[in-house]
Amino acid sequence: MSLGGSGKAMPPGWFVGCxxxxxxxxxxWVRAGRDLSKLTAISPSGREVPGVTVATDYPDEHPDWVWLGHKPYQVEQVAERLAPKAKGAVILSILAGVECASLRRLFPDARAVVRLMPNLPVSHGExxxxxxxxxxxxxxxxEISDVIGDLGLAPWGQAEADLTAISTVAGSGPAYVARFVAALAKQAEALGLDADTAHAIALQTVAGTGLMARSSGEGMADLAVRVASPGGSTQAGLDVLDAENGMDELVARTVAAARRRTEEMAAEARG
Structure with a gap:
């Protein structure tokens, strides 16, 4: 879903804990052709981050934007040194559970505080x-929408709770989809296919279905009906997924557990 190579420069800034x-x-961003020459990754270990310059400490300059990508529990420690260097900067945080109020308290002189909850497919613009x-x-x-648009879909929440909802589904979602692909592949193996073929078929089925649905705009219910003939084998499987305690109930419990943990982390950050 990438918008394509922009060639535009990233605002001067630091990615702390990349x-x-x-x-x-x-x-x-590299894949999309974004100019990252003004972005520096701050990594105490000096670990390479392909596409950007890496520094082991904060440069002697004033960043326009500061991205926070370290562990959420480190935010107090990081802010103690970083806040004086980031006066007037835009703080862009990908720290799970650390709310805007907590970030504003830690960075009182920031130009603005922005929370972002990306998921891993941003690496491919999807x-x-x-x-x-x-x-x-x-x-x-x-300006932020333009930068993040290189990475895929970038919806703004009207309330901070919306961000939690988006991240609970989209942020954690790739892990859940991966589990589903693995389960589908496991059953393909049980039917006699070798492991590599079973995995390839399951992955392509999920990926192809998503691409088909996105390009056609077709609803999921309509797509399922189109695949399943009345009284056929697909419908027999759907009857299991649609039954009480089936797919909807399983996904509801999964998402509720993730959201509950997000709220716990937010409480820990406030405390």
Missing amino acids: GNMGGAMVAG GVTGLYSNDADAALKA
Whole structure:
């Protein structure tokens, strides 16, 4: 879902703690042709982040944007040194569970505080990144949307709770889809296929269904009806998924558990 190579420059800034998710975002920007020459990844270990310059400490300059990608529990420790260097900067946080109020308390002199909840497919321009800010103006939001648009879908939440909802589904969702693909492949093996073929078939089926649905705009219920003939084998399987305690109930319990943990982390950050 990438918008294509922009060639536009990233605002001068730092990516503090550019780990797995931060690295996925950088990979997506590189893939989209974004100019990252003004972005520096801050990594005490000096671990390479392909596509950007890496520094082991904060440069002697004033960043326009500061991305927070370290572990959420480190936010107090990081802010103690970072906040004085980031006066007037836009704080863009991908820290799960750390709310805007907590970030504003830790970075009182920031120009604006923005929360982002990306998922791993941003590395291929096919991600979902939930966005929320209660103090960014329209011009800044448009600039952020342009940058994040390189990575896929980037909806703004009207309330911070919307961001939690987006991240609970989209942020955790790739893990759940991966489990479904693995389960489908396991059953293909049980029917006699070798492991590699079973995995390839399951993965292509899920990927192809998603691409077909997105390009056609067809609803999921309509797509299922089109695949399943009345009284046929597909319908027999759907009857299991649609039964009480079936797919809807399983997904509801899964998402509720993830949301509950997100709320616990937010409480820990506030405390």
